[in-house]
Amino acid sequence: EATLIVTLNRPVALNSLNDVLVEELSTLFETLHRRSDIRVVILRAAGRAFCAGADLTGWGPDTDDGRTHRMYAVQRQIARIMKLMRSCPQPVIGLGHGPACGGGFSLLLSCDVRIAAPSLRMNAAYIRIGLGGCDMGSSYFLPRLVGMSIASELLLTGAFIHADRALRVGLVSDVVPEEQLLDAGLAMAAQMLSTNPLGLRMTKDALNLAVDAPSLDAVMAIEDRQQILVAATADAGEAVKAFFEKRPPAYRDV
Numbered sequence: 039e040a041t042l043i044v045t046l047n048r049p050v051a052l053n054s055l056n057d058v059l060v061e062e063l064s065t066l067f068e069t070l071h072r073r074s075d076i077r078v079v080i081l082r083a084a085g086r087a088f089c090a091g092a093d094l095t096g097w098g099p100d101t102d103d104g105r106t107h108r109m110y111a112v113q114r115q116i117a118r119i120m121k122l123m124r125s126c127p128q129p130v131i132g133l134g135h136g137p138a139c140g141g142g143f144s145l146l147l148s149c150d151v152r153i154a155a156p157s158l159r160m161n162a163a164y165i166r167i168g169l170g171g172c173d174m175g176s177s178y179f180l181p182r183l184v185g186m187s188i189a190s191e192l193l194l195t196g197a198f199i200h201a202d203r204a205l206r207v208g209l210v211s212d213v214v215p216e217e218q219l220l221d222a223g224l225a226m227a228a229q230m231l232s233t234n235p236l237g238l239r240m241t242k243d244a245l246n247l248a249v250d251a252p253s254l255d256a257v258m259a260i261e262d263r264q265q266i267l268v269a270a271t272a273d274a275g276e277a278v279k280a281f282f283e284k285r286p287p288a289y290r291d292v
Contacts, residue, residue, distance in 0.1 A: 039076075040075065040076060040077040040078065040231055041076075041077070041078045041079075041080060041224065041231065042070075042076045042078070042079050042080070043080045043082065043220075044079060044080065044082070045083065046059070046081075046082070046083040046084065046088070046089055047083075048084075048085075049084045049085025049086070049087075050085075051090070051093060052085065052086070052087035052089070052090035052137065053084070053085065053087055053088065053089040053090065053142070054089065054090045054091060054092060054142075055089065055091065055092045055093055055116060055141050055142075056093040056095075057112075057115075059093075060115050060116055060119065061115075063119045064115065064119055064122060067119060067122035067123050067126050070122075070126040070127070071122075071126050071127065073128075074235070074291060077128060077230070077231055077238060077239075078128055078129055078131065078227040078230050078231060079126075079128045079129070079130045079131070080131045080220070080227060081130055081131070081132045081133065081145070081149060082133040082219065082220065082223070083133075083135070083136075085136075086135075086136050087135075087136040087137045087138075087142075088134045088135055088136055088137065088142050088145075088158070089137075089138055089139070089141065089142025089145055090139050090140075090142060091139045091141045091143075092112075092116065092140060092141050116141055116174060117174055117175070119145070119148075120145070120148040120174055120175045121175075123145075123148040123149065124148060124246060125246075127239040127242060127243070128239075128242075129150040129151065129230055129238065129242055130148070130149045130151075131149060131150065131151045131152075131226055131227060132145070132146045132149030132151065132153070133155075133219045133220065133222075133223050134146050134152055134153070134154045134155065134158040134160070134201075134210070135154070135157050135158050135216050135219060136155075136157050136158065136159070137159055137160075138158060138159070138160040138161075139160070139163040140161075140163035140164050140173070140174070141173075141174050142160075143160045143161060143163070143176065144173070144174035144175050144176055144179070146160065147175060147179035147180065147183070148179065150245075151211050151226065152204075152211060153210060153211055153212050153213075153214060153219060153222050153226070154204060154205065154210040154213045154214075155201065155213070155214065155215065155216035155219050156201050156202070156216070157201070157216060158200065158201040158204065158210070158213075159198045159199070159200045159201070160198065160199050160204065160209075161196050161197060161198045161199065162176050162192055162193050162196050163196055164176075164196070165193065165194070171192075171193035171194055171196060172193055176193060177189070177193060180192060182249055183208065183209055184207045184208060184209055188207055201213045211226075232286065234268060234273045234274060234277060234287075235273065235289055236267075236271055236273065236291065237268045237273075237274075240264045240267065240268060241264075243264075244260050244261060244264050247260050248260060248261075271292065272290065272292045273287070273289045273290065273291065273292060276288060276289060276290075277289075
């Protein structure tokens with residue numbers, strides 16, 4: 039199956055991130071870098087919350103001996119997930135419902151597309167528990183998604199942004215009833231799967247490069263190279279042939 043559905047499944051703990059879940063997510067997204075058979079990923083969660091953030095009880099005993107080193111190691115372990123999500127070639131569609139706090143918020147921010155249920159409420163919870171608001175990529179993703187003013191508001195206050203406002207400011211693509219979340223994700227995945235496989239992967243790659251590119255010239259150089267590479271594939275020829283024959287393309291990822 040070309041679409042992989044990944045479900046956070048610690049509902050009793052509101053899908054909070056403990057050492058086991060973090061390791062599983064890291065291994066999964068690292069493995070996806072080598073899985074050309076999986077073309078789209080859907081990330082969702084079981085229970086009444088998407089993810090309540092880090093599980094403060096799930097990382098072993100809290101002692102002063104080596105505490106700073108241990109906390110830093112945990113910080114880097116969780117942050118690695120977001121980096122792997124961005125660098126994996128598959129588009130990641132996040133389906134959000136209920137609370138998505140702290141690390142859970144950053145998991146959704148790391149997705150390529152977000153679809154929300156009306157119950158979704160997200161916040162940079164870090165600043166509400168005595169830390170700073172910039173964590174797990176939040177200060178990178180939010181300004182690029184919603185601009186500096188709203189990003190600063192959310193990160194400086196830790197206030198929740200609910201599904202309706204998230205839709206208005208472009209933080210999510212759509213809001214659908216919770217029972218329709220998976221269907222909406224699968225429908226979007228189907229649209230992505232109707233494209234040239236290499237073209238889909240390279241589009242995510244180009245978007246990642248373009249968001250930090252220094253100039254229009256730099257972006258267009260990336261795009262020019264991408265288009266010529268994809269145009270040289272057999273699948274590109276199949277797309278043209280299918281267009282004139284008025285049928286869906288039969289892509290082979292070659």
